[in-house]
Amino acid sequence: MSMTADELDRRQAIIGACRRMNALGINQGTSGNISVRHVDGLLITPTSVPYDAMTPDQIVFMAMDGSHAPSQKPSSEWRFHLDILKARPDVNAVVHAHPTYCTILAIMGMEIPPVHYMIAAAGGDSIRCAPYATFGTMELSEHAVRALEGRLACLLDHHGMIAVGKSLDKAMWLAVEVETLARQYHGCLQIGEPPLLSSAEIERVRQRMSGYGMSEG
Numbered sequence: 001m002s003m004t005a006d007e008l009d010r011r012q013a014i015i016g017a018c019r020r021m022n023a024l025g026i027n028q029g030t031s032g033n034i035s036v037r038h039v040d041g042l043l044i045t046p047t048s049v050p051y052d053a054m055t056p057d058q059i060v061f062m063a064m065d066g067s068h069a070p071s072q073k074p075s076s077e078w079r080f081h082l083d084i085l086k087a088r089p090d091v092n093a094v095v096h097a098h099p100t101y102c103t104i105l106a107i108m109g110m111e112i113p114p115v116h117y118m119i120a121a122a123g124g125d126s127i128r129c130a131p132y133a134t135f136g137t138m139e140l141s142e143h144a145v146r147a148l149e150g151r152l153a154c155l156l157d158h159h160g161m162i163a164v165g166k167s168l169d170k171a172m173w174l175a176v177e178v179e180t181l182a183r184q185y186h187g188c189l190q191i192g193e194p195p196l197l198s199s200a201e202i203e204r205v206r207q208r209m210s211g212y213g214m215s216e217g
Contacts, residue, residue, distance in 0.1 A: 003056075010036050010043055011056035017172050018051040021097055026179050031160075032097035033075035036168055037085055040064060044081055047073045080141040084164060087145050093168040095175045098160035101182035105129070106155040112178070114197040115185050120206040121177055122153040122163075125199040132157035153178045 003011070014034050021027035021034075030051065035044040041063040049058055060074040066082060068074055075081070081094045105112065112119065112127040119125065130147035133140035144162055147154035153163045153174055163178055165171035188194035 007038065007043075008056055010038055011059040013168055014043060014045060014059055015051065015054050015056065017095070017168055018045060018054065020172065021095075021175070022051060024176060026099040026175055027097040032095070033077050033081070034096070034168070035075075035078075035081035035085065035094045037092040042081065042085055044074045044078055047075050076136045079136060079138060080144045080162070083141045083145050084148060084162070088148070088164065090166065091164040093165050093171040095163045095165075095168075095171045096160065097175060099175070099179035099182065101186050102155055102161040102179050103159070104186060105182050106160060107158050109157050111155065112181050112185050113194075114199070114202050115188055115194045116181060117197060117202065117205045118177060119181060119197075120202045120209055121174060122181075123151040123206070125197075125202040127151070127153050127155060127178060127181065129155040129157055132159070135159065155182075 014036060017034050018032065021032050030048060033045045035042045038061065041061055043059050043061055046054070046058045046060055060068050060072045062068045062074055062078060062082065064082070064086060077096055081096070084094050085091060106129055109129055111129045114125045119127065128147040128151065130143035133143055140156070144154060144156065148162065148164065152165060153161065155161050161175070161178055163171050163175035165174055185194070
């Protein structure tokens with residue numbers, strides 16, 4: 001497969017991020033998937049390929065109409081990656097994983113409320129939980145796109161989480177931060193119902209973060 005140096009770098013970055021997901025404990029096995037906007041389409045992880053064995057040529061290029069080389073098999077979750085990138089011109093990378101605490105809350109159908117000011121990094125005063133739909137379906141994609149409106153992260157009921165960003169590094173950073181928030185919220189619930197920060201305070205924090213380039217995706 002012939003590719004430019006820039007494309008090779010992006011493919012390598014996707015593989016590196018997949019391996020970091022498992023090393024950081026925000027994913028297990030090959031259940032997560034990553035995409036990055038590229039030219040007039042996207043690059044996305046293949047289905048069922050162990051991250052340690054993944055090679056750049058196995059990363060799938062998909063056009064914005066969903067077409068790809070017949071010999072390649074993109075992630076089973078390609079649909080919401082494609083639809084998020086279509087709906088969000090501000091987003092260049094999508095990270096999907098099944099972190100333990102995010103998934104616990106998602107199983108319970110719970111959003112993450114403003115228990116900590118860092119919730120602002122996800123773009124608003126909560127991290128919504130999208131309704132359940134079977135993985136890989138148009139219905140799930142529609143739920144995910146809706147839950148991400150005005151946000152950079154969401155949970156997926158009985159499934160996992162999605163984080164997006166202007167770059168893969170920012171999306172990965174946010175994925176880790178969302179799992180931290182989920183763990184903190186879960187811990188608070190073991191004691192009782194936590195006090196929440198106001199929407200006005202979260203907006204103040206979000207504005208301050210934007211000055212440092214932290215909440216720009």
